[in-house]
Amino acid sequence: MFALIFKAAIYVLLAFAGSALLIILKHRLRHRCLWKIPGPSNPSFVWGHWYHMFNPYAYPFHEGLYKTYGKVARVYGFLGDIQLVVSDPTACNNILIKDQVIFEETEAFLVSNREAFGPGLFSTLGSPHRKQRKLINPVFSISHMRYMIPIFHGVTRQLRQVFESAVADGPQEVNITGWMGKLALELIGEAGLGYSFGTLEGQNDQFCKALKEWVPTSSSLMVHRNLFPYVCKIFRPKVLKFLGKLTPWRKLNHFIELTEIMNANTRRIYEMKKKLLESGDEETVKQVEDGKDIISLLMKANVTASEGDRLSEEELLAQMTILVLAATDTTSSALSRILHILSLHPEAQEKLRNELKGACEANEELPYDQLVSLPYLDAVCRETLRLYAPVPGVMRTARSDVILPLSTPIHDNDGHEIHEIFVPNDTNVYVQIYNLNRDPSIWGYDAAEWKPERWLAPLPESVVEAKIQGVYANTMTFIGGARSCIGFKFSQLEMKVVLSQIIPAFRFMPSKAEIIWRFGGVSSPSVKGSVESFHPNLPIIILLQIHPE
Numbered sequence: 319m320f321a322l323i324f325k326a327a328i329y330v331l332l333a334f335a336g337s338a339l340l341i342i343l344k345h346r347l348r349h350r351c352l353w354k355i356p357g358p359s360n361p362s363f364v365w366g367h368w369y370h371m372f373n374p375y376a377y378p379f380h381e382g383l384y385k386t387y388g389k390v391a392r393v394y395g396f397l398g399d400i401q402l403v404v405s406d407p408t409a410c411n412n413i414l415i416k417d418q419v420i421f422e423e424t425e426a427f428l429v430s431n432r433e434a435f436g437p438g439l440f441s442t443l444g445s446p447h448r449k450q451r452k453l454i455n456p457v458f459s460i461s462h463m464r465y466m467i468p469i470f471h472g473v474t475r476q477l478r479q480v481f482e483s484a485v486a487d488g489p490q491e492v493n494i495t496g497w498m499g500k501l502a503l504e505l506i507g508e509a510g511l512g513y514s515f516g517t518l519e520g521q522n523d524q525f526c527k528a529l530k531e532w533v534p535t536s537s538s539l540m541v542h543r544n545l546f547p548y549v550c551k552i553f554r555p556k557v558l559k560f561l562g563k564l565t566p567w568r569k570l571n572h573f574i575e576l577t578e579i580m581n582a583n584t585r586r587i588y589e590m591k592k593k594l595l596e597s598g599d600e601e602t603v604k605q606v607e608d609g610k611d612i613i614s615l616l617m618k619a620n621v622t623a624s625e626g627d628r629l630s631e632e633e634l635l636a637q638m639t640i641l642v643l644a645a646t647d648t649t650s651s652a653l654s655r656i657l658h659i660l661s662l663h664p665e666a667q668e669k670l671r672n673e674l675k676g677a678c679e680a681n682e683e684l685p686y687d688q689l690v691s692l693p694y695l696d697a698v699c700r701e702t703l704r705l706y707a708p709v710p711g712v713m714r715t716a717r718s719d720v721i722l723p724l725s726t727p728i729h730d731n732d733g734h735e736i737h738e739i740f741v742p743n744d745t746n747v748y749v750q751i752y753n754l755n756r757d758p759s760i761w762g763y764d765a766a767e768w769k770p771e772r773w774l775a776p777l778p779e780s781v782v783e784a785k786i787q788g789v790y791a792n793t794m795t796f797i798g799g800a801r802s803c804i805g806f807k808f809s810q811l812e813m814k815v816v817l818s819q820i821i822p823a824f825r826f827m828p829s830k831a832e833i834i835w836r837f838g839g840v841s842s843p844s845v846k847g848s849v850e851s852f853h854p855n856l857p858i859i860i861l862l863q864i865h866p867e
């Protein structure tokens with residue numbers, strides 16, 4: 319009897335392995351046309367280049383691909399899967415904008431985000447995604463941004479007070495990215511959820527910790543996340559979560575725990591708001607009626623929207639978590655990078671300070687129109703976001719066969735010049751935002767240098783000719799098209815408010831530590847040689863501007 323069961327199990331396993339092999343073989347044969355695209359050899363039959371592409375020290379690999387193979391390279395994924403890495407401007411425009419319905423978010427991204435947060439902007443496609451964007455877009459309009467400014471100034475004032483007491487007795491070395499993380503979380507908390515996390519008053523509850531740790535933990539699981547859709551085909555998500563908690567894999571256990579904490583707390587805030595609203599609580603009713611914070615606005619818009627346009631409770635909850643996550647690490651990374659670069663360029667820091675001091679003479683907290691009209695402040699933001707895109711790249715999957723045109727022809731492995739690439743259905747394509755934004759054929763010989771002045775003169779013809787269709791500053795930092803960053807104006811304003819308050823008040827100087835910016839879903843700083851930790855670290859010396867040097 320036992321032998322019979324054993325035999326049957328072996329047959330079932332063999333049948334599984336056989337059909338998996340057949341599927342892989344069919345896939346590889348369909349992708350054989352990509353073999354002729356130049357690229358590095360496969361370092362591992364199982365993992366391909368995944369570890370090379372997605373580890374925290376992957377920047378040199380991506381730069382190397384660009385230097386060696388140019389704007390398109392062929393790399394390997396899981397079990398020999400052939401993928402493309404692209405930074406050609408025309409190809410990127412096609413992938414992210416013109417053919418965005420063909421090049422969709424990967425299954426790994428969609429499935430893992432759906433299981434983690436529910437049906438929000440990160441996990442929907444097509445008409446559900448369009449419906450959500452339609453309702454959420456007005457919240458990020460310029461007219462609404464004007465309402466946000468007092469919230470941004472108020473939160474930044476708290477940070478200024480923290481810095482003032484820290485450096486009252488002289489210069490101090492602080493982990494600037496730690497503070498930018500707390501600031502960014504409080505900014506989206508108050509402006510997004512109408513909720514104070516109290517991070518700048520020293521609070522660090524479970525929810526704050528989970529929000530701070532989620533992106534770094536998720537980045538460290540980036541390679542394994544690619545396996546998620548395959549595993550989901552075998553186990554139901556609930557079973558998977560149960561198994562995930564049981565396995566002795568601490569990083570995965572921690573990731574599941576962080577996700578649960580975040581979802582439970584978002585629901586708590588939502589329920590609290592809903593209950594107060596239902597009970598007629600004056601302050602909450604006013605908050606929702608005024609629609610100052612994003613969720614209040616969405617709740618209000620949901621009431622007046624037609625049946626078909628309305629978001630379900632599940633969708634609203636998913637947006638809440640996603641907005642907080644999408645806003646925190648990106649903004650913190652961008653602000654940290656600006657302060658880091660300004661500490662290394664004291665003359666630029668002084669120039670910015672002079673511009674801001676001039677503008678702040680009459681009004682310490684600049685109103686919207688004045689803030690957005692400061693040319694050097696704008697140039698510093700644009701140049702930093704061009705050269706150091708906080709999100710270094712995005713992955714897409716072709717959902718049908720498609721032709722990808724190139725702005726610069728490449729030579730295939732047989733030496734033939736090709737102007738377009740046939741991309742078969744189911745090919746993963748990685749758009750290298752980082753390399754595209756610093757392409758010397760677009761930005762000139764000094765493309766890799768930080769020069770805010772380039773934005774104070776008309777841009778070179780080559781930038782105009784490249785026709786990059788990103789939503790921001792001829793770059794793909796916030797990408798473009800229907801999946802472009804919904805919060806890009808919000809983040810611009812946050813950055814400008816923060817800089818307008820802290821640059822005139824403090825001076826920023828580099829510490830002795832050597833800083834490495836780590837690759838990930840969002841780039842983050844760490845100190846070279848320090849014990850490896852998820853937590854970003856950027857020591858910078860701060861002194862009061864009036865303090866005698």
Ligand code: HEM
Binds near residue numbers: 803
């Ligand atoms: C410097 C700061 C930021 C950068 C560099 C940035 C960059 C990006 C990028 C590259 C994407 C596309 C991701 C993909 O397609 O895989 C994206 C999407 C998104 N971002 Fe941002 N972001 C920033 C700040 C923000 C802020 C402040 C918010 C919210 C207040 C936000 C909300 C979102 C959302 C919801 C999406 C998904 C949009 C969709 O799929 O429809 N981001 N962001």
